[in-house]
Amino acid sequence: MSSLIVQKFGGTSVGSIERISKVVERVASRARKGHRLAIVVSAMAGETDRMIGLAKQFGAEVNRRELDALLATGEQACAALISIALSAKGIASISFQGGQVPIRTDSNFGNASIQSVAPQHVLRHLDEGKIVIVAGYQGVTDGNEITTLGRGGSDLTAVALAAALDAEQCEIYTDVSGVFTADPQVCSDARLIRKISYDEMLELASLGAKVLQARSVQLAKRYMIPIWVGSSFEDAEGTWVTKEELTMEGTVVSGISCDRKDAKISLRHLPDPIQSMTQLFSALADIQVVVDVIVQDKTTDGKTNLTFTIPRENLHTALKIAQQIFKGIPDVEIISEEKVAKISAVGLGMRTHSGVAAKMFQCLAREGIEVWAVSTSEIKISCVIDERYAELAVRALHDQFGLAKEPH
Amino acid sequence: MSSLIVQKFGGTSVGSIERISKVVERVASRARKGHRLAIVVSAMAGETDRMIGLAKQFGAEVNRRELDALLATGEQACAALISIALSAKGIASISFQGGQVPIRTDSNFGNASIQSVAPQHVLRHLDEGKIVIVAGYQGVTDGNEITTLGRGGSDLTAVALAAALDAEQCEIYTDVSGVFTADPQVCSDARLIRKISYDEMLELASLGAKVLQARSVQLAKRYMIPIWVGSSFEDAEGTWVTKEELTMEGTVVSGISCDRKDAKISLRHLPDPIQSMTQLFSALADIQVVVDVIVQDKTTDGKTNLTFTIPRENLHTALKIAQQIFKGIPDVEIISEEKVAKISAVGLGMRTHSGVAAKMFQCLAREGIEVWAVSTSEIKISCVIDERYAELAVRALHDQFGLAKEPH
Numbered sequence: 001m002s003s004l005i006v007q008k009f010g011g012t013s014v015g016s017i018e019r020i021s022k023v024v025e026r027v028a029s030r031a032r033k034g035h036r037l038a039i040v041v042s043a044m045a046g047e048t049d050r051m052i053g054l055a056k057q058f059g060a061e062v063n064r065r066e067l068d069a070l071l072a073t074g075e076q077a078c079a080a081l082i083s084i085a086l087s088a089k090g091i092a093s094i095s096f097q098g099g100q101v102p103i104r105t106d107s108n109f110g111n112a113s114i115q116s117v118a119p120q121h122v123l124r125h126l127d128e129g130k131i132v133i134v135a136g137y138q139g140v141t142d143g144n145e146i147t148t149l150g151r152g153g154s155d156l157t158a159v160a161l162a163a164a165l166d167a168e169q170c171e172i173y174t175d176v177s178g179v180f181t182a183d184p185q186v187c188s189d190a191r192l193i194r195k196i197s198y199d200e201m202l203e204l205a206s207l208g209a210k211v212l213q214a215r216s217v218q219l220a221k222r223y224m225i226p227i228w229v230g231s232s233f234e235d236a237e238g239t240w241v242t243k244e245e246l247t248m249e250g251t252v253v254s255g256i257s258c259d260r261k262d263a264k265i266s267l268r269h270l271p272d273p274i275q276s277m278t279q280l281f282s283a284l285a286d287i288q289v290v291v292d293v294i295v296q297d298k299t300t301d302g303k304t305n306l307t308f309t310i311p312r313e314n315l316h317t318a319l320k321i322a323q324q325i326f327k328g329i330p331d332v333e334i335i336s337e338e339k340v341a342k343i344s345a346v347g348l349g350m351r352t353h354s355g356v357a358a359k360m361f362q363c364l365a366r367e368g369i370e371v372w373a374v375s376t377s378e379i380k381i382s383c384v385i386d387e388r389y390a391e392l393a394v395r396a397l398h399d400q401f402g403l404a405k406e407p408h
Numbered sequence: 409m410s411s412l413i414v415q416k417f418g419g420t421s422v423g424s425i426e427r428i429s430k431v432v433e434r435v436a437s438r439a440r441k442g443h444r445l446a447i448v449v450s451a452m453a454g455e456t457d458r459m460i461g462l463a464k465q466f467g468a469e470v471n472r473r474e475l476d477a478l479l480a481t482g483e484q485a486c487a488a489l490i491s492i493a494l495s496a497k498g499i500a501s502i503s504f505q506g507g508q509v510p511i512r513t514d515s516n517f518g519n520a521s522i523q524s525v526a527p528q529h530v531l532r533h534l535d536e537g538k539i540v541i542v543a544g545y546q547g548v549t550d551g552n553e554i555t556t557l558g559r560g561g562s563d564l565t566a567v568a569l570a571a572a573l574d575a576e577q578c579e580i581y582t583d584v585s586g587v588f589t590a591d592p593q594v595c596s597d598a599r600l601i602r603k604i605s606y607d608e609m610l611e612l613a614s615l616g617a618k619v620l621q622a623r624s625v626q627l628a629k630r631y632m633i634p635i636w637v638g639s640s641f642e643d644a645e646g647t648w649v650t651k652e653e654l655t656m657e658g659t660v661v662s663g664i665s666c667d668r669k670d671a672k673i674s675l676r677h678l679p680d681p682i683q684s685m686t687q688l689f690s691a692l693a694d695i696q697v698v699v700d701v702i703v704q705d706k707t708t709d710g711k712t713n714l715t716f717t718i719p720r721e722n723l724h725t726a727l728k729i730a731q732q733i734f735k736g737i738p739d740v741e742i743i744s745e746e747k748v749a750k751i752s753a754v755g756l757g758m759r760t761h762s763g764v765a766a767k768m769f770q771c772l773a774r775e776g777i778e779v780w781a782v783s784t785s786e787i788k789i790s791c792v793i794d795e796r797y798a799e800l801a802v803r804a805l806h807d808q809f810g811l812a813k814e815p816h
Contacts, residue, residue, distance in 0.1 A: 017465045024466075054489060057425045058432075059496030066495060069503055070488035073481035080478035081462060087474060088467030095477055099507075100552055144508055 003168045004126065005030070008040040008136065008158035012175040013232035014078050015045035023173075023232065024085045027131060031091065036126045038165060040136045040158040041082055043074025064109035068138075068148045072098065075135035075154070083133045093131040096122070098138035098146075103157065105139035105147045112147035114139060114156060117164035126165075134161060152213030159216045163223035170225050172212060173232035178239035179204065179211050181403040182256045186391045189404035193254060194237060197244040200254050203346040203380040207257040217241060244348060252349035252356060253401040258394050259342040260387055262292060263315040264372060265322060266307040268333040273304035276326070283321045289314040293342065293384055295373040303331070307373045309340060309384055340372065341390035344382040345397060357381050363400040369393055411576045412534065413438070416448040416544065416566035420583040421640040422486055423453035431581075431640065432493045435539060439499065444534045446573060448544045448566040449490055451482025472517035476546070476556045480506065483543035483562065491541045501539040504530070506546035506554070511565065513547035513555045520555035522547060522564065525572035534573075542569060560621030567624045571631035578633050580620060581640035586647030587612065587619050589811040590664045594799045597812035600645060601662060605652040608662050611754040611788040615665040625649060652756060660757035660764060661809040666802050667750040668795055670700060671723040672780060673730060674715045676741040681712035684734070691729045697722045701750065701792055703781040711739070715781045717748060717792055748780065749798035752790040753805055765789050771808040777801055 007027065014020050031037055051070050055062045076097045083095040101121060105112035122132050136154025139147050149156050155172060162170035179201065180190040196204075198221035202214060212229050220227050220241065230238020270276045273296060284291055292309045299305060310318050319336055326332045350356050357374075360381055364371055369392065373384040385393055398404065415435065422428050439445055459478050463470045484505045491503040509529060513520035530540050544562025547555050557564050563580060570578035587609065588598040604612075606629035610622055620637050628635050628649065638646020678684045681704060692699055702716045718726050727744055734740045758764050765782075768789055772779055777800065781792040793801055806812065 017462065021466070051485065054425065055492045058429070058489075058493040061496060063492050063495035066488045066491040066501075066503055069505075070485055070492065073485040073488075076484075077459065077478050077481040080474045080481075081466075083474040084463045084471050084478065085466040087471035088469060093474075095474055097477075097554075100554075146505075 002034045002036050004036045004038070004165055005169055005171060006038045006040065006158050006162040006165065006167045007171045007173065008154055009042065009232060010154065010172075010174045011042040011045040011048070013173050014041055014082070020082060020085055024082065024089065026173075026232070027086065028089060028091055031131055037131045038122055038126065038161055038167070039082065039131060039133045040154055040161060041075060041078045041133060042136050042154040043071075043078050047074040047078075065145060068109045069146045071148050072135070072138040072146045075137050079133045079135040086131060086133075091131060092129055093133060094125050095133040095135070097135050098157070099140035099144065101134060101161075103139035103160070105141060105149070107141045107143070107145060107147065109147055111150040112139060114149065114160045117160050119164040119166075122161070122165060152216070155213045155216040156219065159219045159223075159225055159227065162225045163219065167225065170220065170227050172227060172229040174211065174229065175231065175233065176211055177231045177234070177236045178229055179207060179241075179255070181254070182394050182398045183207065183258065186258070186394050187256075187398045190398065191404060192237060193239050195240045195242060195245075195248070196254055197248055197348055198241060199244070199379055200346050200348060201241045203344065203377065204255050204257045205344065206259045207255055211239070212241070248348050249352060250349065251347055252353045253345045253347040253403065255346050256394050256397045256401070256403065257344045257346065258390050259344075260339075260390060261312055262309040262340055262342060262384075263312045264307060264309050264337045264340045264384060265315070265318060266305065266335045267322065267326065268305050268335065269299065269303040269331040270306060270326075271303060271329060271331075273306065276304075277306065279325055280322060283325065284310070284318060287317065289318055293373050293375040293382065295375070307384075309342065309373070312338060337372075337386070339387035340384050341387040341393070342382050342384050343390065343393045343397065344380050345401065346380045348379050350379050350381070359400060360397065363396050364393060367392055367396050410442045410444050412444045412446070412573055414446045414448065414566050414570040414573065414575045414578045416562055416578070416580045417450065417640060418562065418580075418582045419450040419453040419456070421581050422449055422490070428489060428493055432490065432497065434581075434640065435494065436497060436499055439539055445539045446530055446534065446569055446575070447490065447539060447541045448562055448569060449483060449486045449541060450544050450562040451479075452486050455482040455486075473553060476517045477554045479556050480543070480546040480554045483545050487541045487543040494539060494541075499539060500537055501541060502533050503541040503543070505543050506565070507548035507552065509542060509569075511547035511568065513549060513557070515549045515551070515553060515555065517555055519558040520547060522557065522568045525568045527572040527574075530569070530573060560624070563621040563624035564627065567627045567631075567633055567635065570633045571627065575633065578628065578635050580635060580637040582619065582637060583639065583641065584619055585639045585642070585644045586637055587615060587649075587663070589662070590802050590806045591615065591666065594666070594802050595664075595806045598806065599812060601647050602645065603648045603650060603653075603656070604662055605656055605756055606649060607652070607787055608754050608756060609649045611752065611785065612663050612665045613752065614667045615663055619647070620649065656756050657760060658757065659755055660761045661753045661755040661811065663754055664802050664805045664809070664811065665752045665754065666798050667752075668747075668798060669720055670717040670748055670750060670792075671720045672715060672717050672745045672748045672792060673723070673726060674713065674743040674745075675730065675734065676713050676743065677707065677711040677739040678714055678734075679711060679737060679739075681714065684712075685714065687733055688730060691733065692718070692726060695725065697726055701781045701783040701790065703783070717750065717781065720746060745780075745794070747795035748792050749795040749801070750790050750792050751798065751801045751805065752788050753809065754788045756787055758787050758789070767808060768805060771804050772801060775800055775804050
C-alpha cells in the first residue's frame, strides 16, 4: 500500500482562486508520486471574520451553537471548491464536512474537543484512488450538532485525522517558512530550525504558536505523528516536529522565545505564606485566572516575598482580590507591573548540560537587564523581565547560545 | 396544540442584514401570536451565483457532487444567521442543515428529488417552544452526501416540510405580491388573484413559475397543503393556492399566461406520418429535447403536415435531426420559426363553460394575429403565435375575458 499523507492548507494558502490553483498543483504533483492524500482545509482567508462581522450586526451576544453552524460553512465551501478544482484537472477527489467523516466532538461550542475521528469512510475513498478533502476546524456532537474547534482548529483536524488514518506524516502548509530559533522580526539572524521535538515545540510557546497550535502538537506527540510545517508559497525546507531523537540532545538550546501577554504582581512581607498563597490562588482559580510563573523567597526577618505572573487582561481583577485578602495584615505591600515579558531558552540538551541558567543570567546581567522571576522545566528556563528590554534580551541570548550558526 | 405554520423566505427577502432584520421582526411578531413556526430560507441573494462563479473559474465542467456541497453552504449560513438574529432578540430558535433534519433525497446532484422528510427532530424542538430554521434547497442521500434540489428548490423544501409536519399552511415570502391575471409588466390592469387552485397554478406556467416553482405546487396538491404566496416587503394580501373550491368554477378564465422560450418546426407533405413521427420524436427524446405542442393535419393530397414546438435553445439540433431523417424523401419541406410565443388562457370554469376556445380565436383574429398551433387541456387553451404579437395577444385576451374586473 502506498504511503498515506495528511496535508493541511491554512486560510491564506487558499485565500484566492489563484492560490487555490497553486494548492491544487501542489496536491496533484504529490499525488502523481503515488501517495495517498487526505487534505484538510481552512476557510478562505477573511471568510471567518466576514461571517463573525455579519453575526455581530444582530447584537454583541451571539448564540454560540448558531455561530458554529455559520462559521463551519466557510471550511465546507473551501473543501468543495478544492475538490471542484481537482476534478477539473481530471483528478478524482471527494470533499467531506467534519460531520460527514464523522469527526465527533463534545458540545463545547466555539472551542470543542475532538473525541473521535472515524477513519473508515475516508479510507474507503482513499483506497478507491481518490484524494479526500476534509473541511477543517469542525466536527459534530453525538446529537449531530455542528461544532468548531477554536482558533487554529484546522491544525487539530489535520493531526487528529492523521492519527485516525495512521498516516505516515502530517504536513501543515501555512504562510511562514517554519519554526525559527527566535522571532525573525526581532532577531535578524534567526535561523530556520530543521527538526525539533514535540516537547521543545510546546515549550517554545510564542515562537511555536505562530506556526502551529499547541493542542495539535500535544495530539501529534500522543500519537507520534511527525509534523512538517512550512510555507505553501515557496518550496521551503520547513520544520519537522517529531519525537525526540538522540542527535537532538547535541543542541543545548534550540530557540529563544518571548511572551508578552503577562503582568506581574509581587507581595512583600507575607507573615504566613502557606495560608496566604492558598487563599489567593484559590480565589484566582475560582474566576479562571491562570497563574503562570510563581516565585517565593524568605526575607531575613522571617517574612516571605511572593511574585507571580498572570495574563495582562486579568491584572486589575487580580489586584482587587489581593487587596481584599491582605487588607488587614500589617506590613504587607502589593506591587504590580503591567508590562512584563517572559523570555525562554528551550532545548533538550539542557537535561545533560548544566550551566545554561548561569549563562542566561550572566548574559542578561551584562546587558543590564534585571531578572524579576525565574521558572524552569526540564528543557526550559524562563526569565520574567521588564517588557521594554524584551527584544534586547532575545537578541543577546540568541547570540549567547550561538543560534545563528548552523548546528554541528 | 397551537397551529403549526411553515414560512419560506427567498433570497431577496434575506439579501442583506437590514432585510434579515425585517424577516426576523415578521417571524417574531407571528410567533407572539402563538403559532409554532418552522422557517425555510434560501441563500442570501447573489451568494449562489457568486459561488457558481468561483467554481467555474477552475473550468467549465464542474463536478456536480462537489458543486452541491459548495452551494448548500449558502442556505446553511443564512439559516444560522437568522437563528443568531432571533436569539439576539431573546427568541429561542435553532437552525438545521437539510441533512440534520434529515431531508432525504435521491443522488441526482443538482436536481435531486426529495424522498422523505423526517418530522421528529423538528417537532421536538418546536414543542420545546423554539422556532426552527431549516436551510432550503438541499438534502442528503442515504449515503449522507449533500444534494441540492435545483432552481426554486427552497419552495420545495418548504412544502415538503409542511407536509411532513402536517402544517396548517405554507407561506412563501418572495419579492412579488402574488399571482396576477397576467404579467403586470405587459398588462397594466392585471389584477392580483386572491385564490387559485393547484391545477390552475400549474397551468399558468409562466405566470406561476415566476412566483412559485411547479414541483412545489404539485407536492402541495398531493398533500393538500394550502400555500400562501406574497411579498415580504409589504403587508400584501398575496395569493392563496389551494385545493379546488366550488366557487372557483364561477370564474371561467383565471389568468392569461405567456411563454416565450419555444421555437417551432413545421414539416410539410409527410408521406407516412406515423413512421415519421415515431422516428423523429424518438430521436429528439434520445437527446433530452422536450417537445411541447404537437399539431398534425391531413392535406388534400393525402399527405400530412406536422407542427411542433421545442425549447428555443434546441432548435438548431432538432432541425439537423429532422433534415437527416427526411433528406431522402421527396416533397417534404422543413420550415422553422425561432421566435414563437405560447399564449394560454387558464380557468377551472372551462370545464363547464363551452365557447372559450371560440372566443379566444375570435379575439386573436380581430387583432390580426395568426394562430399557428393550438393545444388544450381540461382547464387550459394554448395558442402558438408569432412572438412579436405576444404582448398584444395577452392584453387583448385579458380584456376579452374581463380579467381586470374583480370576480363577482
